[in-house]
Amino acid sequence: MNPLLAKEATRALLALEDGTTFEGLSVGATGETFGELVFNTSMSGYQEVITDPSYAGQIVAFTYPQIGNYGVCAADMQSDGAALAGVIVCDMCHTPNNWRSEGTLPDFLAQRGIVAIECVDTRALTLRVREAGTMRCAISTTDLDPASLVARVKAAPSIAETNWVAKVSTPEPYDVDAKVDLDRPRRRLRVTALDCGEKRGILRGLIGAGMDVHVVPWDTPAEKILATNPDGVFLSNGPGDPRELPEPAACAEQLLGRVPVFGICLGHQMICQAAGAAIEKLPYGHHGGNQPVMNLLSGMVEVTAQNHNYGLVFDSLGELDAELSGGTEVVDAWHAANTHDLRFWSERRIAPVISTEKFGRIRLTHVNLNDGTPEGIQFLDIPAFSVQYHPEASPGPHDAVYLFEAFRRLMEGVPDYLAIDVREGRRF
């Protein structure tokens, strides 16, 4: 038996869809919870992860072995509460020590009704998910019978069956004013943001780049958004299966070409679908603050924060345009090689382009170097671009924060708006 389980605490059981179970101790609310299991590799920033609305419907296992050691504080919230379904950790710290700490993570979880389990071998758990892929799971403090809990996990609904975006979006529009930098006075731009579960870090990124943001609910029609007369529209991150969200995708389709558009994560997936692209479910997604992304325009690598289970199938937009993609040799290499192999990207510098009927030419601008999946696109004939990862970090490195400045430049009509050196971007 795990010696840690000798501690005086409520027992909990974690059960996976594939029949694996882990015994542990309760470190949040008692009761039980069902959700989609994902693992997050961030070494710090657990509170930002736990309060990120994009995790609604998911149970997050932290791979970093000790969680909770610097406590929780109001300033780190990414939303009002915690929308995720549950938390799994190896070792939960009950006695945090940090000058910013205002409370402990177990109390925070218990107060918000989040069921959580500790003493789990999160390394074994993560290896399981990497082999078997994302799956449903449950944490229970009431049903400690492995066979029974596994059977109930198997009968639980999949994440795609619920509209999680509708649960986390703002019910009413609201405004956030631009942050004015007295050392760098410049025109304030007006952005309308479609809130599919927007993180506060993103709002901070937008207002920090001098934008007044008018936030509207996820199902606001495009015409209503355009009636707010914005300089640009932002499409936010959000939870759930993007293929089950026709409303925001239709909204994106109507906005593209009529106003400058920028999208992050779910917003990016909406823009891709609006352009006619297929979205696929990744084996176990990308969740963490240490994902390498190559900027195909500059050749620089950004270390980024990511949180997604789905991604763009770039080829599904159409045939590569040989002339714009660097010649037939490059296109042949693209078809012959495995673009999921890091070597493909390190051996050549290309940013392939596909011509689409609806919105003209679309260029692939960013790719994840862990698995070669496409993570950023730029429309060459209309003012729009989007990324699958998180320039706002929250938590994570700030390499990609230049993308908020790029959005500003797009709205200002700068032709090479995306051509910002990552190092220069750090100054914003």
Ligand SMILES: NC(=O)CC[C@H](N)C(=O)O
């Ligand atoms: N952070 C996000 O916006 C996530 C988008 C989507 N729910 C996914 O998992 O891919």
